[in-house]
Amino acid sequence: MIRFDNVTKVYARGARPALHDISLEIEREEFVFLVGASGSGKSTFLRLVLREERATSGTVFVAGRDLGNLSNWKVPALRRQIGAVFQDFRLLPNKTVFENVAFALQVTGRPRHQIRTTVPEALELVGLAGKEKRRPHELSGGEQQRVAIARAMVNRPPILLADEPTGNLDPTTSLGIMRLLDRINRTGTTVVMATHDDEIVDQMRKRVIELQTGDLVRDQSRGVYGASR
C-alpha cells in the first residue's frame, strides 16, 4: 500500500536530512506505529505520503502511484485515497458536526443524496450519532477527534494517516480513540499512526517503525515503544 525505496528528504540545501535513505513497505490492511522523538522525521514521513512534500531522492509509492512522477493536478485524486487526522483536530469552528463531516464530501463534489446517507454512517462509525447539530466547541477533545476521524473516513479511503491523534487527550480518552482506530483497521483500512504515547504502543502490540534523526532504526512486528526510552 505504501512503499519507500531509499527515500531521502532534505529541506534546505546542505542541512541534515529529515529522512535519510529509508526503505520500507506497509502492506494493505496493516496497522503501523511510527515512533521516535520530536524531529526524528515522523511528520516528514506522513507529509511525503500525502505528497505535501516530494522526496529529494528515492521513490515513494502510495496506492500504486509513484509520487515522484505524479503531476500536480493528480494530487487531489491521491489525497481522496488517504484519510488524515491530526493532534489539533482541524475542525471548522463555525460549522456543526454534520457540516464538518459533510465538508469533505462537498468540496470533492459529491451529490447531496450521497452526503445525506454517508455522513450519518460515518458519525455512527465513530460513535457520535445524535450529536450532528453540535458545534466543535461544545464537544470534548475526544469527541472532536472522533469528528475529525469521521471526516477522514467519510470518503472511505483505503489508507488512514494519524499524526499524534491522542497527543491532546487524557489516557482514558486516548484509549477510546485507539479502539476506534483499531476497529477501522479491522474493516480493511491501512492505518499509519505517528505517536509519542508509549503506553498505547505497548498495549496494542502492532508493528512499530522507529525513526531517529531521520534514520530507520527499528522495524518490528508486534513491537513495543522501545528500550531506547
Place this chain on the structure above:
Amino acid sequence: MRFQFIASEIWIGLRRNLSMTVAVIIVTFVSLTFIGSAALLQTQIGKFKDDWYGKVEVSVLLCPVNSAKPVCASGEATSEQIAQIEQVLESPEIAPEIETVTFESKAEAWESFADRFEGQWLLSQVSEEDMNASFRIKLTDPSNYQVIADILTGRAGVEEVQDQRQILEPIFRVLGGATLVAAGLAAVMLLAAILLITTTIRLSALSRRRETGIMRLVGASNFFIRLPFMLEGAIAALIGGILSVTGLWFAVKYLVQAQQSSTMQWVPVVTTSEVWRLAPWLIITAVAVAMVASALTLRRYLKV
C-alpha cells in the same frame, strides 16, 4: 450541491471582507468610468469630424475694393480675373478634386452678412463695398486642401485661400487632449484596482486558510479551491462595472443629450445606444482583470 456550496463560500468571503469588497467595487467603478469616458469622447470626436468635415469648404476670397494686402494692390478683382480662376478650377488637373463650386458675389455676401448681424452695431460700421466676392469649393476629400491652396494662392485677383477645417483643428486638439487625460487617469485607477483586488484576495485567502487547508487534505481539486476566491474578485468587479455603465448612461442621457436638445441641436452627440455598445466591453474588461489578478495571487498563496 456544488453550485450552492460555492455560492455560500463566495458570500462568506465577500461579507468577511466587506470593507475591502466595497473598496474594490468603488475603484473598479471609477476606473471603468474613466475608460468609458475616454471611449465616448473618442466616439464624440469621430462624430464631430464626420459631420463637420462633410460641411466645411475651402473659400477662395477675391480681392475687395480696398484691401490692405499687397496681392490686391491693383484693386478689386475684375471679371476677367474671375473668369480665369473659374477656368483654373475646371482644368483637368484639379477638377477631379472638386465636388462643387459656388460663386458668391459681393451682393450675396453682403446679404448673408446683413442677415446674420441684423440690428447689431457691427452692421453699421461696414457696407457692401467691404465684402469679398468668393468661390466656395467643396472638395471630394477635405484633406486635399493644400492642392487647391497651392494653385490659387498669389493668382491675380485672389486675396486669400481659407480652409475652414483649420478653424476646427483647435477644438479637436482640446477634445483629443481630454481623451488622453481620461485615458491616463483610467490607467492609473486600473492599476490601483488591480493592486486592491490582489490584496483583497490575499486577505480572503489568509482568513480562510483553515478551510482551504482541509480542502487540500481531503482532496478537493485546485480549481474547486480557487474558484470561490476568483469569483469573489470577479463579482466585486462586475458590480463596479455595472455601476460605471449606469453612471455613464445617466451622464449621457441627462447631461449630454439633454444639453443638446435644448441648446446645440446642430451638433451630433453621443447617445445612450453608444453606452450600451460600450457596456459589454467595460464589464468584460473588469471581470477579466479581476480573474487574472486573483489567479496570479492565488498561485502564490494557495499551493498544492
